Amino acid sequence: xxxxxxxxxxxxxxxxxxxxxxxxxxxxxxxxxxxxxxGVPLLSYFHVWPFGQDYLLRAILLPFLILALAAIGVxxxxxxCGQISLGSGAFMAIGAYSAYKLGTGVHIPxxxxxxDISIPALPVLxxxxxxxxxxxxxxxxxxxxxxxxxxxxLAVATLAAQFFFDWVFLRVxxxxxxAPSGSVNAPELNFVGWVVDTPIxxxxxxxxxxxxFALMAKNLVRGNIGRQWMAIRDxxxxxxxxxxxxxxxxxxxxxxxxFIIGVSGALWxxxxxxxxEPLAFDINxxxxxxxxxxxxxxxxxxxxxxxxxxxxILPIMLNLVPSELGVPLSTETITHLxxxxxxxxxxxxxxxxxxxxxxxxxxxxxxxxxxxxxx
Amino acid sequence: MLSRRLLFAAAVVSGxxxxxxxxxxxxxxxxxxxxxxxxxxxxxxxxxxxMHDYYMMINERDGGINGVKLLVEECETGxxxxxxxxxxxxxxxxxxxxxxxxxxxxxxxxxxxxEKTAADKIPIITMGYGRADSKNGAxxxxxxxxxxxxxxxxxxxxxxxxxELGGADKLKGKKISLVYxxxxxxxxxxxxxxxxxxxxxxxxxxxxxxxxxVEQKSQWLAIRQNRPDYVLLWGWGxxxxxxxxxAAAVAYPRDKMIGVWWSGAEPDVTPAGDQAAxxxxxMLQHGAGKYAVHGDVEKHVYxxxxxxxxxxxxxxxxxxxxxxxxxxxxxxxRKAQEKFGKKPLxxxxxxxxxxxxxxxxxxxxxxxxxxxxxxxxISCADHEGARDGRVxxxxxxxxxxxxxxxxxxxxxxxxxxxxxxxxxxxDKKIEPRDCSKAS
Numbered sequence: 094x095x096x097x098x099x100x101x102x103x104x105x106x107x108x109x110x111x112x113x114x115x116x117x118x119x120x121x122x123x124x125x126x127x128x129x130x131x132g133v134p135l136l137s138y139f140h141v142w143p144f145g146q147d148y149l150l151r152a153i154l155l156p157f158l159i160l161a162l163a164a165i166g167v168x169x170x171x172x173x174c175g176q177i178s179l180g181s182g183a184f185m186a187i188g189a190y191s192a193y194k195l196g197t198g199v200h201i202p203x204x205x206x207x208x209d210i211s212i213p214a215l216p217v218l219x220x221x222x223x224x225x226x227x228x229x230x231x232x233x234x235x236x237x238x239x240x241x242x243x244x245x246x247l248a249v250a251t252l253a254a255q256f257f258f259d260w261v262f263l264r265v266x267x268x269x270x271x272a273p274s275g276s277v278n279a280p281e282l283n284f285v286g287w288v289v290d291t292p293i294x295x296x297x298x299x300x301x302x303x304x305x306f307a308l309m310a311k312n313l314v315r316g317n318i319g320r321q322w323m324a325i326r327d328x329x330x331x332x333x334x335x336x337x338x339x340x341x342x343x344x345x346x347x348x349x350x351x352f353i354i355g356v357s358g359a360l361w362x363x364x365x366x367x368x369x370e371p372l373a374f375d376i377n378x379x380x381x382x383x384x385x386x387x388x389x390x391x392x393x394x395x396x397x398x399x400x401x402x403x404x405x406i407l408p409i410m411l412n413l414v415p416s417e418l419g420v421p422l423s424t425e426t427i428t429h430l431x432x433x434x435x436x437x438x439x440x441x442x443x444x445x446x447x448x449x450x451x452x453x454x455x456x457x458x459x460x461x462x463x464x465x466x467x468x
Numbered sequence: 469m470l471s472r473r474l475l476f477a478a479a480v481v482s483g484x485x486x487x488x489x490x491x492x493x494x495x496x497x498x499x500x501x502x503x504x505x506x507x508x509x510x511x512x513x514x515x516x517x518x519m520h521d522y523y524m525m526i527n528e529r530d531g532g533i534n535g536v537k538l539l540v541e542e543c544e545t546g547x548x549x550x551x552x553x554x555x556x557x558x559x560x561x562x563x564x565x566x567x568x569x570x571x572x573x574x575x576x577x578x579x580x581x582x583e584k585t586a587a588d589k590i591p592i593i594t595m596g597y598g599r600a601d602s603k604n605g606a607x608x609x610x611x612x613x614x615x616x617x618x619x620x621x622x623x624x625x626x627x628x629x630x631x632e633l634g635g636a637d638k639l640k641g642k643k644i645s646l647v648y649x650x651x652x653x654x655x656x657x658x659x660x661x662x663x664x665x666x667x668x669x670x671x672x673x674x675x676x677x678x679x680x681x682v683e684q685k686s687q688w689l690a691i692r693q694n695r696p697d698y699v700l701l702w703g704w705g706x707x708x709x710x711x712x713x714x715a716a717a718v719a720y721p722r723d724k725m726i727g728v729w730w731s732g733a734e735p736d737v738t739p740a741g742d743q744a745a746x747x748x749x750x751m752l753q754h755g756a757g758k759y760a761v762h763g764d765v766e767k768h769v770y771x772x773x774x775x776x777x778x779x780x781x782x783x784x785x786x787x788x789x790x791x792x793x794x795x796x797x798x799x800x801x802r803k804a805q806e807k808f809g810k811k812p813l814x815x816x817x818x819x820x821x822x823x824x825x826x827x828x829x830x831x832x833x834x835x836x837x838x839x840x841x842x843x844x845x846i847s848c849a850d851h852e853g854a855r856d857g858r859v860x861x862x863x864x865x866x867x868x869x870x871x872x873x874x875x876x877x878x879x880x881x882x883x884x885x886x887x888x889x890x891x892x893x894x895d896k897k898i899e900p901r902d903c904s905k906a907s
Contacts, residue, residue, distance in 0.1 A: 152557035156550070263650055263676070273659045273888065274599065274652035276579040278895060366553065368579045370652055372679060373549055409554070412543075424544035425504035 096461035112311060129300055137293050150292040157405050158299040159360045164385040164397030165310050166353030171383065172391035173314055174346035175326030176239050180251035181354050181382045183258035184228045186374035188355025189362035190268050192224030196280040196363075197270060218284050221359040228355025229348045236347030240340060243329075255376055262371040276370045279363040295364050302360060306353055311394045313349065322346050323392070354382075388442055390451025399450040407435065495539040496532070496801060496812045497563020498523060501555050501572050507680035508547040508705030510735040511786055515573060516542070517777035518790020521769050522761075526798055528768040533802050534810040539563050545577065547705070552577030553584070560588055565812040569593050569797055569822070575653035578611075583896070586610045590815035591800075591822050595793045596621075596729055596752040600656055600881070601888040605823065605851040606900040608889065612822050612851045614796055615844065618656035619884060620855040620876035621728050621750055622700075626664050627874045628726065628750075628859045629698050639668040643694065647687060647711060648702035650676040657702060657728070659884055667880070681707025688714040701727040701749075708736035716743035723748060726859065733785040737862045745864035750857050754792055754840040756867050758783040761791060761836030785867065788840065795835060796844075800825050823848055842873070848903035 096117050103109040113119045133154075136144035143149050167181050198214040215223070231254075238250045262268050269277045282289035282298070289298050313319050321342040324332035333339055362369050381404060389400025408431045415422045422430070446452055460467040502516035503509055523538045532538055541562065543555035552572055560567045569591045572578050578598040585592045586609065593612045594602070600619040602611035629644065630636040646661060648654030658674055665672035673696065675687050681703055688711075691699060699720065703711050708731045715725060723746035727736070732749020734756070762783055769775045770782070781787060804813050804821025813821075825846045832838055844853040855876035860867045893900055 146561060148557045148561065152554045156554075263678075273655065274575070274579065275655045276576070276652040278583070278892075280895075281897070366550070366580055367583050370549070370576055370579070372576065372651060375679075409558075423504075424502065424542045425509075428505045428544045428546065 096458060097464075098462070112308070112315070126304065130297070134293050134297065147292050150296050153406065153409065154296055155292070155299060155365050156361075157401055158296070158303045159357050159365055160382070160385065160405060161398045161401035162299075162303045162306055162360070163354050163357035163382050164389065164401050165307060165394060166350045166357060167382045168386045168389075168391065168393070168397050169310060169314070169322070169353065170346050170350035171386055172393065172396070173319060173326060174322040174343065174350075176236075176343065176346060177244065177248040178251040178350075179248050179376070179379050179383065180235065180254035180258075182374040182376060182378035183255040184232060184351045184354040185358025185361060185378060186258050186262055186371060187228040187231050187351075188221075188224040188358030189369065189374065190224075190262055190277075191227035191355070192220040192359035192363065193277055193279065194268065194270075195223050196220035214280070216285070217280065217282055217363070220280075221356060221363065224359040225352045225356035228358065229352035232347040232351025232354075233344050236344050239343050239347070252376075255379055259371055259375060262374075274370075276368055278368045279366075282363060289364070299360055299364060302356065306356065307394055310349075310353065314394065318342075318345055326392075384439065386449075388439065388449050390449030392448075393451040393455075395454065396449050396451035399454075403450070407431075407438075493564060494532075494535065494812065495537045495563055496568055497539045497541070497559075497566065498797070499556070499559035499562070499567045499570055500540055500542045501545050501552055501559075501570065501574075501577065502542050503545050503547050503573070505544060506546040506548075506705075507682075510709075511705050511730070511733060512547070512573065514733070514735070514777065514781060514784055514786040515790040515793075517775075517781075518787040519571070519794040520776050520790075521765050521782075521787075522791045522794035522798070524769045524774050525765045528772065528774070529764055533798060534805055536801075536805070536810060536812055538798075545572075545574065547574050547576075549574070549576045549580050553580050556581055556584065560590055563812065565814045566590065567815060568801055568813065568818045569815060571595070571793060571797070573597070575599070575656065576651055579652055582608070582611060585815075588815070589819070591819040593793070593797055593800075593822070595796060596789070597653065599652075600660075601885050601892060603850065603852040603881075603885050604889040604900075605848045606889075606903050607893045607898055608851065609901060610819060612846070614846070614851075614853050615792075615841070616729075616752055616855050616857060616876070617852055617881075618653075618702075618728070619660040619881040620852065621857065622657035622660040623664065623876040623880055624750055624855075624857040624874045625700055625726050625728070626661070626668070627877070628748075628871060630668070631871070636668055639670045642670040642698070643673070643696040644670050644698045644700065645673045645675055645691060645694065645696040646700045646702060647675045647677060647684075647691075649681060649704055649707055650678050653704065653730075654702045657700075659888075660881055661700075663880055663884065677703070677707060677711075680705060682710055684710055684714045688718045688720070691715075691720055692718040697724065699725045701725055701731045703727070703731045703736075708733075709739040712737060712740040712744045712747055716740065722746040723861070726750065729789075729857070732860065732867070734781075734867075735786075742864055744862050746861065748859055748861045748870070749867075751860050751869070752789060752792075753842060753854070753856060753858075754785075754788050755858075755860050755869055756783060756785045756788065759836060759840050760833075760838065761795075761840075764836060765791070792837070792841060795837065796825070796827075799827060799835070822846060823851070825853070848901065 199212040201210040385400030390396025503512035545552040595614045600617035602608035727749035729752035737744035800821040808817045846853040859871040
């Protein structure tokens with residue numbers, strides 16, 4: 094009824110190839126973005142419940158946005174290019190620690206060569222982006238084995254990256270600027286004079302990053318390079334026979350994915366945590382991101398958002414709802430309940446809807462287009 | 469139609485917003501970050517029970533602090549930093565005046581919260597843990613590492629080793645290893661131990677154990693090869709019990725092992741059974757056992773069926789530590805009420821109470837803590853307040869105090885505190901307060 098494209102005629106090629114060809118999609122997205130960019134800050138400014146509280150912004154929306162961004166990165170590699178990765182946490186860590194080093198000044202003493210390499214502290218924005226860039230470089234390096242090994246074996250190779258970088262950031266004091274405790278502090282978030290400090294500013298900052306990278310990813314996956322990734326995912330030999338170079342396709346997927354994950358890692362460290370240790374990026378983070386992508390929907394850009402919301406907000410809801418309903422449960426019962434509900438939901442979804450929530454949404458859209466006679 | 473519905477929804481939403489904060493008037497909100505699940509639950513549970521029971525006792529026996537009831541809410545962190553941050557954000561604004569203070573019971577969470585609590589003006593109490601440089605209240609106005617930091621602990625441990633050997637000069641040429649949890653918690657004592665190694669001329673080897681610490685075979689094989697004269701243990705949760713068992717497996721003498729005060733509780737030694745006999749640990753002033761305060765807890769909390777612990781576990785080391793920690797917080801609120809009035813206080817006001825906390829021996833006796841701890845006096849320059857400890861030994865059934873009181877030597881730790889806190893102040897552009905003018 095509402096979602097029908099009858100009467101929307103495309104008269105130019107560019108209109109036909111637009112990122113969102115259906116008007117209803119454009120309107121919905123525009124409304125969502127307007128709400129996120131203007132509505133939320135306004136509601137927060139006027140202290141409208143629940144937007145007036147720091148809690149929603151700082152403890153729910155911020156991690157949601159940053160982890161959704163990381164999940165987009167994972168989805169490019171896993172969902173679009175079909176290369177399973179268990180090392181996402183390590184790539185987040187590389188982004189975070191590179192950004193930290195660049196943001197506080199890099200100093201490499203090369204006494205045996207008779208000189209030092211010193212780079213003065215960079216501003217925050219370039220450090221975050223360069224953090225992503227470093228992560229992309231390492232991603233390419235760890236992507237090289239993907240040319241020879243596939244599936245489970247590749248997963249194990251990326252797992253090696255995870256443990257290797259956990260170890261590096263724990264044991265090499267250079268990365269933490271020789272902090273005695275191994276815990277490091279993010280530098281001041283000064284974006285060309287804009288000091289990001291309050292929760293709402295942090296939220297806007299992350300929102301900008303997420304919007305830019307999500308649109309960029311959306312455009313990438315529907316273009317030439319994205320089609321190459323999907324061809325490799327669906328059948329690599331057939332893709333190769335059609336003239337797609339696996340080297341190029343796979344390594345670009347690793348690079349783009351690691352870049353986005355690295356940027357999100359830098360944001361996680363700088364904007365959300367503020368002070369962190371390698372444990373913030375351990376194997377659990379990798380698995381969490383992988384679950385987000387699987388639950389949200391492999392091979393879609395909407396999926397990571399749904400997955401992130403689901404994985405992040407469900408435990409918090411499980412915590413809040415019983416006490417709001419006046420059934421106070423002990424904290425340990427809640428945590429155990431969380432595990433039970435989570436596990437069973439993941440099993441159920443994987444059996445009933447392997448393509449995740451995003452697939453449910455696209456099915457609903459299909460049905461709506463044919464409404465009132467869906468088949 | 470649609471707009472009317474929207475208006476209705478808006479009205480409901482704003483109504484909720486107006487009603488929620490006004491529900492409680494004369495209550496002081498205290499958030500409790502705890503962990504009752506995960507690899508650290510064995511230690512997290514008794515501590516949380518002790519804290520909770522003390523707050524309940526204050527409510528039941530005295531009707532709160534000068535009539536202001538304590539409203540306590542727990543939040544499960546699982547010892548994970550990001551969950552701890554989430555819990556803090558969830559609880560910091562609750563109650564009529566927000567959180568009085570926060571006790572994260574995790575050095576990692578302490579590091580993550582240090583900046584946030586200072587911005588929100590909520591004091592952070594880290595009794596016997598946390599960042600050791602935060603002893604310097606001039607820079608860390610909102611951090612209170614009460615009763616002892618890891619740097620003090622390291623110094624006390626070395627003092628005890630020296631005493632067992634028969635003098636500090638005997639330390640020369642000895643080998644001392646540190647088996648530590650590879651996290652900010654375990655790394656904290658290293659700078660002090662390095663300084664002490666240089667000063668006394670012993671050989672110091674740090675040996676990291678990866679979280680959660682159930683896998684320590686290779687570390688203990690290294691110890692068997694290296695045969696250190698003493699092993700210091702900086703573990704937590706399952707790591708402690710595993711370490712004691714592994715020490716027995718490589719036949720390292722347990723009486724040459726000294727745990728920090730977080731590695732010296734009943735759950736750390738009971739899993740190892742007889743193998744744990746002889747193991748020593750530092751005491752954060754108090755040990756196990758029951759004192760006057762336990763009588764009140766049993767009478768006012770357990771007799772009414774409101775206690776959280778198994779009654780047999782009341783009086784264990786970590787339960788007692790929970791009581792001490794809760795008591796210090798409650799006394800800080802009481803102190804702050806003297807200045808700001810007998811009403812629910814803001815975190816900023818409780819901070820003043822903490823900084824001016826002065827518990828004399830007579831006051832401790834009134835509170836029922838006589839024999840558990842020594843007097844404490846906090847000041848702007850010294851947020852630690854006291855740095856005394858003893859050593860106890862597990863005889864297979866119970867902890868026995870085997871040493872006199874030691875006081876950490878400030879000559880060793882003070883320069884490191886100055887150094888590291890000055891660096892933090894420079895990094896964060898904090899103007900250190902002038903402690904001679906602070907009131």
